[in-house]
Amino acid sequence: MRVRPSLVGEIESRLKREIPKLGNGKELSIVDEVRKNPIVIVDLSSDRRYEDQFLxxxxIVEELSNYAVSRRREGDFALIVVVEEAQYVIPERGFSIVGDPYDSGVAQSLIEAISQAGGYNLGFVIVTQRPAYVSKSVISQANTVVAFRLRNGNDQEAISKYTEVEEVSSYLPTLSDHEALIWGMGSCVPFPVQVEVEVVALPSKSSSSPERAWEKML
Structure with a gap:
């Protein structure tokens, strides 16, 4: 019997969600890690299988959310979660870039956590280069916004429309490198202000620059 490739993919996706992976290694608890360390970085850049990344x-988000709720009476747990490249994991429906974050459940888990976990001292910082692709329900809940230069009209509209600061869109394309506009609860000024960010080191996924990599290839 022939089975459509799309059906096979759907079955595999559902199995991954429902059946825990078996292995010989000991699983780490994200709660234990964040309680022991002031900063925890979960690096998924070396794994190109986006479905595994989504899961x-x-x-991680569900474990942290459940734990935050369970400690509400004790009041001994507070955490800020930074979600980098948010357009991949919590996109607006119909704007998924890779895979289906809604089918894997990651988008819904993040949206629910961002909506509800703040009351249990679990906060989120959403980082993206393309705000037009990020879920509007997420952007609209941001109480502090830091916006660097945006030249795409859709990205400008997403920031101005869903943060209710419409006049800011005219300033976003004029910002220079390392300049940003900041406004919201995290700023002591009651209106958008322009700031310059001090750059200590530029982010890089590779261990060497392109020039150095080319030299090693010769």
Whole structure:
């Protein structure tokens, strides 16, 4: 019997969500890690299988959310979660870039956590280069916004429309490198202000610059 490739993919996706992976290694608890260390970085850049990334992020977010709620009476747990490249994991429906974050459950888990976990001292910082692709329900809940230069009209509209600061869109394309506009609860000024960010080191996924990599290839 022939089975459509799309059906096979759907079955595999559902199995991954419902059946825990078996292995010989000991699983780490994200709660234990964040309680022991002031900063924890979960690096998924070396794994190109986005479905596995989605499942890992969903499990992390759900474990942290459940724990935050369970400690509400004790009041001994507070955490800020930074979600980098948010357009991949919590896109607006119909704007998924890779895979289906809604089918894997990661998008819904993040949206629910961002909506509800703040009351249990679990906060989120959403980082993206393309705000037009990020879920509007997420952007509209941002109480502090730091916006660097945006030249795409859709990205400008997403920031101005869903943060209710419409006049800011005219300033976003004029910003220079390392300049940003900041406004919201995290700023002591009651209106958008322009700031310059001091750059200590530029982010890089590779261990060497392109020039150095080319030299090593020769």
């Amino acid at each position: 890992a992020i969903r499990n």
